[in-house]
Amino acid sequence: MRISRRDFSRLGAMGLAARALPSSSFAEAPGDGKVGYCVIGLGVIADHFMRAVQQSSNSKITGLVSGHRDKAERIAAQYGVPKSSIYSYEDMDKMRENKTIDAVYVALPNSMHAEYTIRSAKAGKHVLCEKPMSTTVSEAEAMIAACKLMQVKLMIGYRLHYDPLNLKAIKLIRDGAIGTVETINGAFGFNAKPNQWRLNKALAGGGSLFDVGIYVLNASRYLTGEEPVKFTGVVSTIDHDGRFDTMEENVSWTLKFPSGVLATGSSTYGAQMSGYFKVFGSKGNLEMGPVYDYSGVRLRANYEGNSPDAPRVVIDETSQDQDPAQFTREAEHFSECVLKNQTPTSPGEEGLRDMQYIQAIYRAAGVNM
Amino acid sequence: MRISRRDFSRLGAMGLAARALPSSSFAEAPGDGKVGYCVIGLGVIADHFMRAVQQSSNSKITGLVSGHRDKAERIAAQYGVPKSSIYSYEDMDKMRENKTIDAVYVALPNSMHAEYTIRSAKAGKHVLCEKPMSTTVSEAEAMIAACKLMQVKLMIGYRLHYDPLNLKAIKLIRDGAIGTVETINGAFGFNAKPNQWRLNKALAGGGSLFDVGIYVLNASRYLTGEEPVKFTGVVSTIDHDGRFDTMEENVSWTLKFPSGVLATGSSTYGAQMSGYFKVFGSKGNLEMGPVYDYSGVRLRANYEGNSPDAPRVVIDETSQDQDPAQFTREAEHFSECVLKNQTPTSPGEEGLRDMQYIQAIYRAAGVNM
Numbered sequence: 001m002r003i004s005r006r007d008f009s010r011l012g013a014m015g016l017a018a019r020a021l022p023s024s025s026f027a028e029a030p031g032d033g034k035v036g037y038c039v040i041g042l043g044v045i046a047d048h049f050m051r052a053v054q055q056s057s058n059s060k061i062t063g064l065v066s067g068h069r070d071k072a073e074r075i076a077a078q079y080g081v082p083k084s085s086i087y088s089y090e091d092m093d094k095m096r097e098n099k100t101i102d103a104v105y106v107a108l109p110n111s112m113h114a115e116y117t118i119r120s121a122k123a124g125k126h127v128l129c130e131k132p133m134s135t136t137v138s139e140a141e142a143m144i145a146a147c148k149l150m151q152v153k154l155m156i157g158y159r160l161h162y163d164p165l166n167l168k169a170i171k172l173i174r175d176g177a178i179g180t181v182e183t184i185n186g187a188f189g190f191n192a193k194p195n196q197w198r199l200n201k202a203l204a205g206g207g208s209l210f211d212v213g214i215y216v217l218n219a220s221r222y223l224t225g226e227e228p229v230k231f232t233g234v235v236s237t238i239d240h241d242g243r244f245d246t247m248e249e250n251v252s253w254t255l256k257f258p259s260g261v262l263a264t265g266s267s268t269y270g271a272q273m274s275g276y277f278k279v280f281g282s283k284g285n286l287e288m289g290p291v292y293d294y295s296g297v298r299l300r301a302n303y304e305g306n307s308p309d310a311p312r313v314v315i316d317e318t319s320q321d322q323d324p325a326q327f328t329r330e331a332e333h334f335s336e337c338v339l340k341n342q343t344p345t346s347p348g349e350e351g352l353r354d355m356q357y358i359q360a361i362y363r364a365a366g367v368n369m
Numbered sequence: 370m371r372i373s374r375r376d377f378s379r380l381g382a383m384g385l386a387a388r389a390l391p392s393s394s395f396a397e398a399p400g401d402g403k404v405g406y407c408v409i410g411l412g413v414i415a416d417h418f419m420r421a422v423q424q425s426s427n428s429k430i431t432g433l434v435s436g437h438r439d440k441a442e443r444i445a446a447q448y449g450v451p452k453s454s455i456y457s458y459e460d461m462d463k464m465r466e467n468k469t470i471d472a473v474y475v476a477l478p479n480s481m482h483a484e485y486t487i488r489s490a491k492a493g494k495h496v497l498c499e500k501p502m503s504t505t506v507s508e509a510e511a512m513i514a515a516c517k518l519m520q521v522k523l524m525i526g527y528r529l530h531y532d533p534l535n536l537k538a539i540k541l542i543r544d545g546a547i548g549t550v551e552t553i554n555g556a557f558g559f560n561a562k563p564n565q566w567r568l569n570k571a572l573a574g575g576g577s578l579f580d581v582g583i584y585v586l587n588a589s590r591y592l593t594g595e596e597p598v599k600f601t602g603v604v605s606t607i608d609h610d611g612r613f614d615t616m617e618e619n620v621s622w623t624l625k626f627p628s629g630v631l632a633t634g635s636s637t638y639g640a641q642m643s644g645y646f647k648v649f650g651s652k653g654n655l656e657m658g659p660v661y662d663y664s665g666v667r668l669r670a671n672y673e674g675n676s677p678d679a680p681r682v683v684i685d686e687t688s689q690d691q692d693p694a695q696f697t698r699e700a701e702h703f704s705e706c707v708l709k710n711q712t713p714t715s716p717g718e719e720g721l722r723d724m725q726y727i728q729a730i731y732r733a734a735g736v737n738m
Contacts, residue, residue, distance in 0.1 A: 180607055182619050182640040185633065187554055191651055232601035232733075236629035238549055239651070250551050252631040254621045260605035262621040264554065264633035271551040271649035280640035282560055282608070364601075 035335035038063030038085070038101040038125065040092070040116050041108035042071055045130060048294065049105050050079060052327030058335040062100040065092045065116075092116075096123035103153075103338060105331075106130060109203040110210060114139035121150040128334045130157045132214050132358070133351030135205025136369065140355045144348040155334045155344035156351035158218060160292065162329035165299045165319045169279075169286055170222055177313070178303045179283030181259075184223055186216040187266040188292050189273030194243050199269065201246035206369060207235070209251045209361060212275075213267030214354055215292045217361075219277050220255055220263035221353070228263070228357060230256035233365030239270050253361045284313075294323040404704035407432030407454070407470040407494065409461070409485050410477035411440055414499060417663065418474050419448060421696030427704040431469040434461045434485075461485075465492035472522075472707060474700075475499060478572040479579060483508035490519040497703045499526045501583050501727070502720030504574025505738065509724045513717040524703045524713035525720035527587060529661065531698040534668045534688045538648075538655055539591055546682070547672045548652030550628075553592055555585040556635040557661050558642030563612050568638065570615035575738060576604070578620045578730060581644075582636030583723055584661045586730075588646050589624055589632035590722070597632070597726060599625035602734030608639050622730045653682075663692040 037053060039046050039061060053059045063085040066072035072086045087095060095101050103126035106116050114134045117127045127147060133156050134140045147154035160166045173181060189212050197203040198211050209217070221227065235248035243249070249270045255263040267273070276289030284303020291297050301315040337344045362369050406422055408415050408430060422428045432454040435441035441455045456464055464470050472495035475485050483503045486496045496516060502525050503509040516523035529535045542550060558581050566572040567580055578586070590596065604617035612618070618639045624632040636642070645658030653672020660666050670684040706713045731738050 180639065182607060182637045183556065183558070183621065183635045183642065185554055185556055185635055187552065187647070187649070189552070189649065230603060232603060232623060234599060234601060234623045234625050234631055236625060236631055238551060238629035250629065250631050252552065252623045252633050254601060254603045254623060254633070256603050256605060260607035260619065262603055262605055262619050262635065264621050264623070264635055266552045266554055266631065266633055266649075268551045268649060270549065271651050272654065273552065273649045274654070278556070280556070280558065280635075280637060280642045282640050285641065285643070 033339070034058055034060045035102045035338050036060055036062030036100045037128075037331070038065060038087075038095055038098075038104045040065040040104050040106050040120070041112075042066045042068070042075060043107060046105070046107040048324045048327050049107060049331065050075070052324035053331050054079065055324070056328050056332050056335070058339065059331045063087065063095060063098060065089060093119055093123055095125065101125060103128060103334065109197040110205045111135050111203045114143050117143045117154070118146040121146045121152050121154075124150060124152065126153040126334070126338050128155045128157060128331070129351070131351060131354070132205065132210045133348065133355055135210070137352065137355045137359055140348070140352040144352060147348060153334070153337055153344060154348035155337065156346050156348060157330060158346040158350065159326040159330040160215070160219070161222065161346045162333050163297065163319070163326055165288065165297050165317060166219075166222070166291070168317075169288055169299055169301075170225075172286060172301060173223060173279065173281070174225065177284065178279065178281030178286050178301065181224060181261050181279055181281045183280045184220050184261065184263040184277060186219060186263070186275075186277035187273050188212040188215045188275035189266070189268035189271060191272055192243060192269040194241075199243050199247065204247070206358070206362065206367075207244075207247040207249065207251060208267040208269045209358055212292070213251055213265060214358065215275060216265040216267060216277065217255070217357055218354055219291070220265065223277065223279055224257050224259065224261050224263075226257040226259055226261065227353065228255035228257050231357065231360040231364045233361035233363070233367075235362075235365045235367055243269065248367065251361070251365070253364070255357070294326055295319065295321050402708070403427055403429045404471045404707050405429055405431030405469045406497075406700070407434060407456070407464055407473045409434040409473050409475050409489070410481075411435045411437070411444060412476060415474070415476040417693045417696050418476060418700065419444070421693035422700050423448065424693070425697050425701050425704070427708065428700045432456065432464060432467060434458060462488055462492055464494065470494060472497060472703065478566040479574045480504050480572045483512050486512045486523070487515040490515045490521050490523075493519060493521065495522040495703070495707050497524045497526060497700070498720070500720060500723070501574065501579045502717065502724055504579070506721065506724045506728055509717070509721040513721060516717060522703070522706055522713060523717040524706065525715050525717060526699060527715040527719065528695040528699040529584070529588070530591065530715045531702050532666065532688070532695055534657065534666050534686065535588075535591070535660070537686075538657055538668055538670075539594075541655060541670060542592060542648065542650070543594065546653065547648065547650030547655050547670065550593060550630050550648055550650045552649045553589050553630065553632040553646060555588055555632070555644075555646035556642050557581040557584045557644035558635070558637035558640060560641055561612060561638035563610070568612050568616065573616070575727070575731065575736075576613075576616035576618065576620060577636040577638045578727055581661070582620055582634060583727065584644060585634040585636060585646070586624070586726055587723055588660070589634065592646065592648055593626050593628070593630050593632075595626040595628060595630065596722065597624035597626055600726065600729040600733045602730035602732070602736075604731075604734045604736055612638065617736065620730070620734070622733070624726070663695055664688065664690050666690075
């Protein structure tokens with residue numbers, strides 16, 4: 001493990017460097033071959049994750065962190081978690097001594113991702129953190145540095161990186177099925193109910209680009225396999241009904257990739273926007289929609305065949321996965337990385353890049369992040 | 370008719386002002402109630418138009434302008450045009466004396482639209498000019514000024530302004546069916562064969578934005594009923610196969626409208642991009658695709674109903690029009706304007722606005738127009 005002076009100074013700034021000792025629990029294989037997860041934050045997405053872990057082959061729920069003891073005890077009973085493995089936000093650092101907990105799942109509002117990832121790393125636990133990774137680039141960098149220093153793994157919850165139909169779309173493109181990719185269009189959004197943390201910039205970091213636009217942005221990266229080098233952005237708020245007092249309602253952007261591929265993206269908190277992407281290539285097209293839902297994602301493609309017998313290839317496939325299968329794949333992947341000491345497909349660096357691009361889009365739009 | 374000093378100086382610069390006398394043929398109603406068209410340029414789109422006129426109730430083909438006399442004579446025989454009403458590009462100004470010609474249809478490469486519109490106006494003929502109206506803003510302004518000065522009508526060939534399904538989409542939006550519109554996405558493009566005038570910037574004015582992107586741009590305007598106030602643009606060329614030596618292959622852009630609606634658009638000459646738009650509103654969505662084809666355009670919408678009995682309204686309608694029905698509607702509209710001395714729905718000013726916005730997009734992308 002190499003820790004740069006810069007890593008140290010970052011951690012120092014967060015009061016970590018002095019206590020940066022590898023955890024005693026690190027690298028001890030779980031007795032039953034299952035990675036034990038402590039879930040931090042018991043909201044909607046945590047429920048998906050816990051059900052997913054229950055269905056997984058290599059993972060189990062072994063701890064909970066919540067501000068609501070009653071709720072936590074109810075859920076603990078459901079998943080067979082002992083009361084002694086329920087923590088509050090204040091005392092969760094004690095999980096360092098809990099050998100049944102190998103990893104945490106950070107399912108908190110965005111603004112808390114950095115703090116709880118770093119505290120978990122300090123407790124010697126591997127971290128699976130929901131996306132967006134953080135609310136700023138510097139937080140993301142500190143999270144990566146902390147996990148590196150503490151020799152724990154960090155994975156960001158890009159569940160679609162593990163979805164067979166999204167992977168099939170990527171493979172078709174890499175195999176050249178639709179020829180040279182020229183342009184990608186995509187969008188994702190919803191009409192947000194008032195009074196939720198997503199609409200509070202202090203908790204969310206920013207508007208819909210953080211929460212749902214990040215899917216569109218990330219997809220344009222995994223579809224091209226490239227990193228964008230040029231950014232435009234534009235924002236607006238139409239509905240002055242109080243929901244958008246701290247952030248914008250709509251964001252649209254363009255990205256340019258090194259190969260020349262252009263991508264447009266849109267996200268909103270003001271309209272139902274079933275997630276989709278369309279990829280236009282010299283030999284055909286490929287699209288997914290719905291693509292960011294928990295189930296029922298659909299892939300369609302239409303491209304030139306390789307033989308005169310099959311002049312066109314037409315694909316129309318809908319995933320038969322039932323929720324929470326996407327989360328199960330994600331959890332199983334991270335657990336496998338923990339068990340086999342491998343690097344996750346979507347490590348902290350992947351989340352950092354999205355934070356850098358989100359920042360670039362907002363800057364292009366003239367918005368302070 | 371009011372002619373500004375600026376109009377005069379523009380026409381003066383084109384050698385027109387001195388000869389700016391109203392044509393003797395102006396305002397004489399055609400004897401049989403049908404407007405006689407002289408078609409300038411006998412390419413693919415002219416063929417659609419001539420077939421369309423033949424099916425129309427109020428229009429007829431009465432003249433041709435072509436550089437290929439043989440081809441022109443063959444087509445003249447087909448449409449019953451006397452040989453005396455066939456002109457070359459050099460002598461077409463003689464049509465001034467031809468009382469059977471009330472209007473012209475300019476179906477030439479973009480760079481020739483201004484010259485032939487102005488020469489036709491000088492000959493006292495009403496002008497229906499294909500889009501894009503011109504290759505520069507100043508050409509478009511000169512075209513409008515010339516037609517105003519010569520008291521002839523000028524319409525730009527936005528055939529979808531007369532398409533019932535596009536009009537239905539607009540009406541649904543105006544009636545508030547999908548609530549407050551937040552975001553619009555769209556694209557249109559094709560994989561261009563080499564060696565055509567479209568790929569020569571001197572003839573086309575620019576890349577795919579002029580030829581096909583203009584549909585996407587124009588649709589975002591007719592869908593919102595607003596004029597964009599903010600522009601971003603990005604261009605790229607991926608296929609260095611000689612086709613894109615004078616212009617870019619791909620363009621993507623964003624527009625911001627005064628209400629706050631954001632629109633993204635893409636066009637390309639490097640991939641088949643079936644034209645589509647998606648409109649996302651607070652109460653539902655509406656999309657068309659294919660939308661810019663000559664037939665088979667399809668409208669889908671899904672939005673909140675007004676009664677508990679009908680919680681959702683779902684529309685899925687495909688046009689039964691056969692080509693060239695769209696051109697027939699366009700021709701009939703212009704002929705009606707000529708016959709009843711009315712202003713067309715898509716006058717020169719409409720084309721000028723698109724030229725201004727195309728220029729703004731290219732400028733934002735750092736491209737010299």
